Amino acid sequence: MAEKTIAGTQVKVTEDGYLEDMTQWNEEIAREIAKEIGIELTDKHFEVINYLREKTFAKEALTIRSVGKSGIVDIKQLYALFPKGPLKFSSKIAGIPKPTSCI
Amino acid sequence: MKNLVILGAGTAGTMMLNKLNKELDKNEWKITIVDQHKTHYYQPGFLFIPFGIYKKHDVIKPKYDFFPAGVDVIFSPIDKILGEENKVYLEGGQVLNYDFLIIATGTQTYPSLTPGLKDKLWYKDIFDFYTIEGALALHNRLKDFEGGDLVMCIPELPYKCPVAPIEFVCLAEAYFKERGIRDKVNITYVTLMSGAFTKPIASKMLGDLLEEKNIKVVPDFYLEHVDNENKKIVSYDEQEIHFDILTIVPVNMGSEMIKRSSLGDDMNYVKTNKFTLQSDQFENIFVIGDAANLPTSKAGSVAHFAGEILMENILAAMEGRPLPAKFDGHANCYIETGYGKGALIDFNYVTEPLPGTFPLPGIGPFGLLKNTKMNHYGKVLFRWIYWHILLKGKELPIEADMSMAGKKSI
Ligand SMILES: Cc1cc2nc3c(=O)[nH]c(=O)nc-3n(C[C@H](O)[C@H](O)[C@H](O)COP(=O)(O)OP(=O)(O)OC[C@H]3O[C@@H](n4cnc5c(N)ncnc54)[C@H](O)[C@@H]3O)c2cc1C
Numbered sequence: 351m352a353e354k355t356i357a358g359t360q361v362k363v364t365e366d367g368y369l370e371d372m373t374q375w376n377e378e379i380a381r382e383i384a385k386e387i388g389i390e391l392t393d394k395h396f397e398v399i400n401y402l403r404e405k406t407f408a409k410e411a412l413t414i415r416s417v418g419k420s421g422i423v424d425i426k427q428l429y430a431l432f433p434k435g436p437l438k439f440s441s442k443i444a445g446i447p448k449p450t451s452c453i
Numbered sequence: 454m455k456n457l458v459i460l461g462a463g464t465a466g467t468m469m470l471n472k473l474n475k476e477l478d479k480n481e482w483k484i485t486i487v488d489q490h491k492t493h494y495y496q497p498g499f500l501f502i503p504f505g506i507y508k509k510h511d512v513i514k515p516k517y518d519f520f521p522a523g524v525d526v527i528f529s530p531i532d533k534i535l536g537e538e539n540k541v542y543l544e545g546g547q548v549l550n551y552d553f554l555i556i557a558t559g560t561q562t563y564p565s566l567t568p569g570l571k572d573k574l575w576y577k578d579i580f581d582f583y584t585i586e587g588a589l590a591l592h593n594r595l596k597d598f599e600g601g602d603l604v605m606c607i608p609e610l611p612y613k614c615p616v617a618p619i620e621f622v623c624l625a626e627a628y629f630k631e632r633g634i635r636d637k638v639n640i641t642y643v644t645l646m647s648g649a650f651t652k653p654i655a656s657k658m659l660g661d662l663l664e665e666k667n668i669k670v671v672p673d674f675y676l677e678h679v680d681n682e683n684k685k686i687v688s689y690d691e692q693e694i695h696f697d698i699l700t701i702v703p704v705n706m707g708s709e710m711i712k713r714s715s716l717g718d719d720m721n722y723v724k725t726n727k728f729t730l731q732s733d734q735f736e737n738i739f740v741i742g743d744a745a746n747l748p749t750s751k752a753g754s755v756a757h758f759a760g761e762i763l764m765e766n767i768l769a770a771m772e773g774r775p776l777p778a779k780f781d782g783h784a785n786c787y788i789e790t791g792y793g794k795g796a797l798i799d800f801n802y803v804t805e806p807l808p809g810t811f812p813l814p815g816i817g818p819f820g821l822l823k824n825t826k827m828n829h830y831g832k833v834l835f836r837w838i839y840w841h842i843l844l845k846g847k848e849l850p851i852e853a854d855m856s857m858a859g860k861k862s863i
Binding site for chain 1: 609645689690
């Protein structure tokens with residue numbers, strides 16, 4: 351665990367840069383994490399991010415498949431918004447824990 | 454008389470039937486078990502069928518062989534559970550009342566959920582080895598295979614026996630070498646995960662093992678469809694991989710019956726308390742085996758360890774006592790790695806697989822996360838243990854809770 355200043359705010363992050371506490375998140379932090387990854391956030395991105403945060407608050411597990419059924423984006427669109435890591439990158443930007451795939 | 458109903462007579466249901474039959478007072482309890490099929494399949498044996506190591510008769514037995522006298526057996530598809538009314542509806546209209554219910558309906562493969570999978574090439578060049586039909590068809594195809602691209606693809610999580618695809622490519626590698634055509638076959642392991650396996654230490658160990666065997670790993674590949682014309686698998690972000698033979702673990706989901714009963718998550722796995730194994734919705738419903746949405750592997754060994762916990766808890770619930778036992782997610786998987794060798798991993802909800810020996814610290818005989826001959830015998834022995842001890846609900850000399858003894862912390 352480490353402290354890091356993102357968009358002027360002091361936050362706690364994990365080794366791979368995910369926020370430890372999702373309540374420390376704000377839109378500016380999201381924009382800055384996205385920029386590091388190489389993504390410019392649009393309204394559509396924020397719709398997805400807010401959906402991910404709502405589900406995480408409700409303690410529901412997220413999968414690419416379930417986001418694809420959210421009615422906000424289908425899986426192809428999710429990939430287009432967050433290339434290479436649709437759930438990993440979107441989670442990081444949304445300030446929620448790194449998705450764990452349980453097998 | 455009170456009624457205990459068990460849904461599903463696979464690994465977990467049969468095991469619980471035998472355990473509870475020994476424990477419950479026959480004057481007080483009537484036990485009923487329901488399944489749609491009369492044949493019991495030893496599913497871990499499916500892995501060996503494509504290579505001719507096992508034949509069909511090695512992996513099947515009548516379910517009746519494992520049912521004790523005096524229990525009611527019903528062969529019928531289950532339509533749904535009505536938890537509020539303590540009733541199970543069978544297809545065809547029969548209704549069963551229960552005081553306690555155990556759900557053990559496992560997980561099934563759904564190839565039709567992936568576009569292009571169950572199409573022209575299905576069971577010609579595309580196979581699963583998670584069903585007896587698929588494993589036998591693949592055996593016929595491999596016999597005549599003279600070389601080309603063999604692709605193993607994992608399209609969705611979770612799926613039962615997470616190590617089976619790794620074992621499959623290891624056994625295939627050894628099989629082609631034995632046939633003298635290894636240099637004519639490219640083996641590729643394609644997965645939606647970020648590495649060969651999820652848990653970091655095991656992922657590295659298994660990734661290294663595959664590299665040693667010249668098996669290419671393609672991670673982060675999320676399958677969208679299969680292109681039958683060009684024999685390619687295509688991901689959502691438009692990566693393409695050519696195959697001559699595609700072996701796949703079709704999307705796994707729980708029974709449709711769970712959905713009809715409104716007891717499951719979006720993959721039809723029953724929402725279950727991961728410690729007590731009780732349904733999140735009804736106190737008199739317990740869940741065991743692949744049917745539960747527990748955050749651990751879907752494997753026979755997990756069902757075995759969970760079985761001891763479930764026994765303690767359901768007996769307590771029947772007597773109105775608080776539930777005493779907590780499951781820790783203990784999983785224990787032998788991994789066939791070819792050439793008569795095998796590895797073993799042992800983990801739970803919180804501890805990822807670590808190197809060491811199992812079950813006796815320092816002695817083993819099984820080396821954890823190591824590729825040894827002894828581990829391979831463990832796997833072969835497992836079939837005997839499965840038919841003679843596990844299904845019959847007898848005790849194995851291994852603790853239900855995972856032990857840190859014999860493991861090295863790293
Ligand atoms: C290729 C392969 C290799 C494997 N290797 C290993 C291994 O090495 N080690 C290990 O521990 N595990 C292994 N497994 C996993 C293991 O076989 C399963 O985890 C185990 O069988 C799960 O038991 P279960 O009782 O939950 O489900 P199952 O044994 O699948 O039983 C479910 C039962 O429910 C019945 N059913 C389902 N729905 C209905 C319905 N609606 N109406 C009526 N009946 C219904 C089915 O007919 C079935 O009999 C392997 C699996 C496969 C496929």
